[in-house]
Amino acid sequence: MKKKVKRYTEQIEVGSQNHYFVLKDFSRLLDCQIEKIVLFLLEKQGLLATRLSNLGEQHHALIQQSDGSRISELQEAYRAVGQELLRLLFFVEMNAIGIRKILKKIDKRFGYKFTDYYVKTRANHPYSQLRQVFKHVGFSAVVGALSHNLADLQDLQNNQGNYISIYDQPAFSHPDPVIDSIKSAVDRLSNSTNFLHFLGRHAFIMEDELPTPSEDESLEQRYHFMSLLLNLANTFLYMVNTYIIVPTADDYSLSLGAAATVCGVVIGSMAVAQVFSSVYFSAWSNRSYLRPLVFSSIVLFVGNALYALAYDLNSITVLLIGRLFCGLGSARAINRRYISDCVPLKLRMQASAGFVSASALGMACGPALACLLQTKFKIYKLTFNEETLPGWLMALAWLVYLLWLWISFREPHCETKENLVPNEANAGQLANVTLENGYTQPLLMKIEAKQQDEDEDQERDDAEEDSQEIHKPVTSIVVAYRLLTPSVKVQLFVYFMLKYAMEIVLAESSVITGYYFIWPISRVAIFLACLGLTVLPVNIIVGKYITNIFEERQVLLASEIMVCIGILLSFHIFNPYSVPQYVGSALITFVSAEVLEGVNLSLLSRCMSSRLSRGTYNGGLLSTEAGTLARVVADEVRMPPRSKNTGNIRNNSSNGRNQQDENQELGMTKASHQR
Template sequence: MVAFGKKLKDRQIQEWQGYYINYKLMKKRVRQYSRQIEVGAQDRRHVLKDFSRMLDNQIEKIVLFVLEQQGVLASRISKLGEWQEALQEQPDLSQISELREAYRAVGQDLLKLLYFVEINAIGLRKILKKFDKRFGYRFTDYYVKTRANHPYSQLQQIFKHVGIGAVVGAISRNLGDLQDRQGSYLSIYDQPPLPLQDPIIDSIKAAVDRLTHSTNFLNFLAQHALIMQDELPAPVEEEAKDQKYHFMSLLLNLVNTFLYMVNTYIIVPTADDYAMSLGAAATVCGVIIGAMAVAQIFSSVYFSAWSNKSYFRPLIFSSIVLLVGNAMYALAYDLDSIAVLLVGRLFCGLGSARAVNRRYISDCVPLKIRMQASAGFVSASALGMACGPALAGLLQFDFKIYKLTFNQDTLPGWVMTLAWLLYLIWLWISFKEPVREVEANGTTEKSNAAGTAGNDELENGVKQPLLISSRNSEEKEGDEDGDQDQEFDDGEETPGESRKPATSLASAYRLLTPSVKVQLLIYFMLKYAMEILVSESSVITTYYFNWSTTAVAIFLFCIGLTVLPVNIIVGSYISNMFEDRQILLASEIMVCIGILLSFHVIIQYTVPQYVISGLIMFVSAEVLEGVNLSLLSRVMSSRLSRGTYNGGLLSTEAGTIARVIADATITLAGYLGDKLLLNVTLLPSLLICIGSIIATIFTYNTLY
């Protein structure tokens, strides 16, 4: 794997090389600082002042060059505008075509400038993280806080592309005016906007969105899948290659995702009744629901490893195990065995192939439609979550065929058994195993398991408390004055080791920096809170409001339906008005408010209180999930973007463990009686949420 310094050099525009951030020089300076502090030649305060000045100079060099190039582009557009005015008086089709090509040429040069800014922004983030890791000092926190919000901030010029928007608008408007409108006088500013059929405009818009983390509904939704793009933008001259993929195989992966989520939530409205019919307490529903998540902790690991070699075989195995598990769940009623029921749910968890579904999209779907496929993955999950309880509400029958009972408790198991049988047949007939590229040594190339982590912002390894000795630096980093092609990012390891994926969950955990740990804590918190709300809904509503199974199913169906509308609002509007870290903190606070409103204190507990607080908690958690995973993808080490033990697996494990603990909490709290169940289960949610808010505040400026 090529190191970041080498990749950065390769992606630079040759004629602009002198204007890029000097990443190699700054790495060298950081190593010199560590030696000087160790021998007492410099104090920490002087180092921070000197490095800040050096960074300011680097940023100023970049910004002044960008402003100069903007002026050149503006001058060219102004001259083209004069040409366009002349053509309006004396139209000439050949000259109009030539003028359009001239505007496109300006657009290409603007695209080069956007890539220039983007690569410098990535390099700047990386050198800040490297400084923090070497000295154990929160320099990024200080630097961003003092520079980002200053009225003369040059840092904002890098991250917010100040002034480039005007150039983008001028090119877009003039190319729009030159399009053949068949006599229409509408412009790009009219509503509804007329589509621009020029690919250069789409490329510019995508580059601007990446630079500012501006987003749209599809992009925001796709972030929930934790499937990211390459850490550095592709060179401007590099054209996207048409990569063939098998649509039916992608569809089968999405259907697998949908069915699994239906399978997870179809039992929620009836799990308490089923437990009581088998002689157990109603709160044992927590164990019944959570058994699936317990098994998923282990299945996520072996399915992630299995997908290194095949997609078809793990999907076949998953379908068979789920078929058997659902049949056991349904048969437990006639066998009068709570053990059979729990084993059936464990089997369902062992059949969780979400790691395979995510991996297939990352590895086998072309980049140009990967965002849509990722959004499809999340949409299928959300739709399954809503349809599961709704389907349970419809299965209100009670009859027998021979010795088998079909009622509201067993029908969810039988329906899912049939669904997985049909899916298994469809899978066997239609799925096409993709051809894997083979490396020179004959081993199968293992593609990115969770997508390549966006921007590769964090160095691998845990941040050191003070600094690393000069002797270790020399031994492990190599000769700092050596050839630039031998650079590597992770100064605590050899070049080869610094790019290797983690080989175990323990080694993956050691790569987590404070920012990543906070994001995983937030993910744990939101999954815990959502699981408490959903899993105990049947018990709580029966105790307080005497709701029927159908009423519980309708409630869960309605909150499940909020997922897509909420993501449309956040992805299309809110995320373009506020920074991700601002939305993150606000969403955490709203989740906390939802939890507080859910407590039963003194006054009578009412349906409006329960429904409104549940909606606030659930909707805020959904918003939080998208932003949280977006930030997680940007602060995670590149070593966690590959192999079996990747960032996607870590986030899945964090969420699954949260669900397991939440379901166990419900069952344990049940021993205190239904009267205390609500408050006892909400208290851990509140404490974890408050803890995540405090942790977010402490790492807020490192999420820049």
């Protein structure tokens, strides 16, 4: 088909053919290719149905004879059929991606949306063969026969038999692994989703388009549950560390005598340092996971201690250095990389969902903890109050985490890290190599034609790479940038903007609520905690219902419109500027941006080159950098309150740092009278 597209281009350039002929001829050729796929698919399904029918007779005889000795043998026979079905699903997926790629190529070459025409005319036709490829028509019956027969044999093996039919109790606590693999392949092929998958996409841990049917033994050996738990704990603590200071950062900066404009710098300095730390931590994880995590914990301990000591040292410089250290200790790139490299495929989506859940809970727990730290006391010369306690608490937390990490973390084997190259004997990965070169080979080809295809594939088109380098990870940021197609760049920009909107809502909350509503720190912290707690319920609704009803492009557009509406509602247009207006606009903006993030990353993972699924400069690192830069910009452009109303921000912000308690109380009383 690629050769035909090139020939069409040459014919149109010399004027020997017109666009109408090209559309007609290309449609006919593509229909023929899809028909070959479907007929081959039906033939294989018939063979599988015959094997299942024969196994069904043996199954019935086994039940009649009550012979339990052959249960294991029959289970293995069913699993073998399941493996064949799984290979057939990989074949369909490979061809489905090939169809998408050739449609994309002809759209690019001729400059009009042939894909829209072709899909609309074929997708809903009663005799559509395209639906056989993209909607897995006919697979459900085979999967159903496999699943209920395996469950029936499992019940016989366990000597239960306490229900009339397998359909009365189809769910088992330990479903067969081959059934789980088949269901995952069917979901991936049809792009159907559930809450777990939708939530896991937020982690943006990319996988190959065609993973291997069997689990990689080396990956199983490297997996260690406690190490995964420690990575998730690191994610949680870092998000708590990021947002625990948001309600009090303005007060802290002003109490040290800094200008109001420095408040945004204090919050944003952590994100500035994270831009650089993500790169060197991602590169360090090529050689080790334990050492960079230990280094990260030490740096975060020092950073939080400096943040807390800045009060007694009366130094805004120490405060900023402490936050920079906290950003330099960001190990989110390692957390993502560990899940991608060391968690088996069957657990990777759960681990990704755990990563996102830990981040969301940390975002909610940070402000909530700040609300609980409303106290003041001194130990020797160290002051513990609502401004320094977040730093002391997080320093203690990172110290405990460091001890736990040193005792419990197990360094995985280093046999597959930066230079992870799949085994060429693996059929699934060979299919992926073929896929990345832009063509598929469901049937045998002549040597001359194959060589001609290989010659033509030297053209660089979007994310198509050379077959010898397709599984090599990206080694520089320049190469990574070259692999970003226009659609990927647009999605990264959308990700940047949604993170910018979310950070504006969170970071500006203390300034806006203090300036307009004179909220105390506790109320600001509760408000931020409530925003963070909306993440999981919103993802449940979107993941289980909305994305299965509407196309992702529709959800993307709707959520972008809602973010825009939330931003417009936040402007001070009507007097007075009310609490319901502010809370409503912040809620709409934050929730819509959260929905937009999940859909955006889902589309991004399907558009981005598979070379960016591994190595130092992977897709997760690029998305982290885009989100971090958005936070930097959002924090640095924060608008300070007017100088004449600075005293209205907090009760104690106008008091001098070195006053005695009596003078502080007097100053607070005067400030309240002025209000």
